[in-house]
Amino acid sequence: MSECVFVGTSNRGFAQQAQEELRRLLGPAVRFGWLSPGEIFWLESPLSRDETIAAVLKQEPAFLRHLFPADVADEWGGTSAEAIGAVCGLVERNREALSAGTSVAVQIRKPEGEAELPAPASLKAELDVLLQQEYGLNPVVRQSDWILSVYMTRSRLYAGLTRPEENLSDWSGGAIRFRREEGQVSRAKFKLLEAELAFGLDFQSYRQALDIGAAPGGWTSLLLERGLAVTAVDPAKLDASLLSQPRLTYLSKKADEVKFETGKFDLLVCDMSWSHRQMAKLVLQLADAVQTGGTAIITVKLMHKKAFQSIREVTEDLSGAFTLLKAKQLFHNRDELTLFLMKS
Ligand SMILES: C[S@@+](CC[C@H](N)C(=O)[O-])C[C@H]1O[C@@H](n2cnc3c(N)ncnc32)[C@H](O)[C@@H]1O
Structure with a gap:
């Protein structure tokens, strides 16, 4: 060789x-x-x-x-x-x-x-x-x-x-490993922890987050720990341990049933584990609620054997409101990949 x-x-x-x-x-x-x-x-x-x-x-x-x-x-x-x-x-x-x-x-x-x-x-x-x-x-x-x-x-x-x-x-x-904490709401939390490191983010520097597809609440719990106010949207139940958190607003609704004032959030996270194009459509409908320059972290389910096509489609679908900064399959992603985007 x-x-x-x-x-x-x-x-x-x-x-x-x-x-x-x-x-x-x-x-x-x-x-x-x-x-x-x-x-x-x-x-x-x-x-x-x-x-x-x-x-x-x-x-x-x-x-x-x-x-x-x-x-x-x-x-x-x-x-x-x-x-x-x-x-x-x-x-x-x-x-x-x-x-x-x-x-x-x-x-x-x-x-x-x-x-x-x-x-x-x-x-x-x-x-x-x-x-x-x-x-x-x-x-x-x-x-x-x-x-x-x-x-x-x-x-x-x-x-x-x-x-x-x-x-x-x-x-x-x-193969990045995080310690599992006692009472941890979901393993999904590791995905967002890894995204924070992989994309060089510091969630503490954000103030208001919108978490779409939040249940059972691993991502929401991490953002609350980092000091953010979190609006969690999901028709499924959030873990009971989170419900008493004063900085949490929980909307037990589907993403297409909610609406927010323009520019309310500086961070949008979405881990809906759904068809990538449907997910993009829902995220786009809520895009105005994110400030210009705000951040979005989104997991994208990959179509079997058509990974590049899935990434292309979702970034094109989102391009009206978000600029892709980085796409990375994280160690804690399975048949999915995580996007780091900026609200344009
Ligand atoms: C993989 S789980 C999210 C896990 C979460 N990130 C955590 O850390 O615990 C996907 C969630 O998306 C929610 N979901 C699916 N379609 C939705 C929709 N249209 N609107 C809101 N939530 C939706 C599901 O109910 C489910 O709870």
């Missing part, structure tokens, strides 16, 4: 879409192969390592969750000793960047069910000790100066050293 090999990861079942986006970005000469079918793949880029990273960061593919350059992409025998040797070799070659005290997060993955390959957690524990003792590095899990990524298959070991921002996500494989 050439020097410019990368390991890419998408949500399961959406790697082909990620590859299509990468082909458009890097040119038709890019080559792909499966590491974990439908989810994880290697790619050989016709551009240099740095050009490839720059192209991906400049126009981030919606379906690519994580990417790392495989500075090592070697055949191997599948033992811990070889993996440790390969990682130490990579560290040795980058001693200038990895001076004593530098923090490094080691992230190791392998395909599901490969019981004979080393266990990522114990290999990481071994490497963390070694990196500290042999090289004076500071092994951490989060917020590191550098990330050392390793992906193991039966035939090959891939390893790369990057700055966290170069991987699109500083979580291993982009």
